[in-house]
Amino acid sequence: MAVSDASAEFHEFFELHYRELARFAHLLTGEADGADDLAAEALVALWHRWDRLRTAEHPAAYARGVVANMARRRVRSAVRERRRVALFWSNRPAWADAPDLAAVVDVRQALARLPFRKRACVVLRHALDLSEKETALALGVSVGTVKSQTSRGMAELERLLGGRAAGELVARRTR
Known part of the structure; x- marks a missing residue:
């Protein structure tokens, strides 16, 4: 060629x-x-x-x-x-060690608080709408790792943002 x-x-x-x-x-x-x-x-x-x-x-x-x-x-x-x-x-x-509650609601700031692999899995799966297999290929990890890291990352986001805000993040993905 x-x-x-x-x-x-x-x-x-x-x-x-x-x-x-x-x-x-x-x-x-x-x-x-x-x-x-x-x-x-x-x-x-x-x-x-x-x-x-x-x-x-x-x-x-x-x-x-x-x-x-x-x-x-x-x-x-x-x-x-x-x-x-x-x-x-x-x-x-x-x-002061008190968290800024208004800032915690911001998804980007909450994502920044996740460890890198969890953040990458959540972003690839939910923001870029990749499949588990595509995410695993992109990160060079197993599909099982993608599943567990995404689940843990979403649980952490739910804790940081509250259940409703994290649910809205996933709902946008399924539209």
């Missing part, structure tokens, strides 16, 4: 999946601007492997996995940075 054919295939793949990958990155990281960058970085990485990837059975699942791994690294890096800053300012008076 000629280079221009491969380039056209990748362009088509990009057009089909960029928005979904950016949305996925946004829901994983909570950063709107950073999500576009993350999706673009992932697609650049895919372009470098496109000669092998275009013949893969599930290139979109592979792309989601790349975004998930990049998001995980970004989140971990941010956590490490926050810890360094917190350590630096640790001799300052502490802020």
Whole structure:
């Protein structure tokens, strides 16, 4: 296949999946601007492997996995940075520990409180409406892991948001 054919295939793949990958990155990281960058970085990485990837059975699942791994690294890096800053300012008076109840209702903030794998499973299953099998492929885990992590993640969201708000999240998925 000629280079221009491969380039056209990748362009088509990009057009089909960029928005979904950016949305996925946004829901994983909570950063709107950073999500576009993350999706673009992932697609650049895919372009470098496109000669092998275009013949893969599930290139979109592979792309989601790349975004998930990049998001995980970004989140971990941010956590490490926050810890360094917190350590630096640790001799300052502490802020009040009482939760801001209005902020807890925000789904994005509640998602941000979930551990990464639970968050990724909930987002892929309920926000992006992927099947359990597609979610497992994207994250490189078993279907059983997707089921358990999604269930636990939804239970945690229900605890954080209240049953009605979490139920509305699922209801939007089934419409």
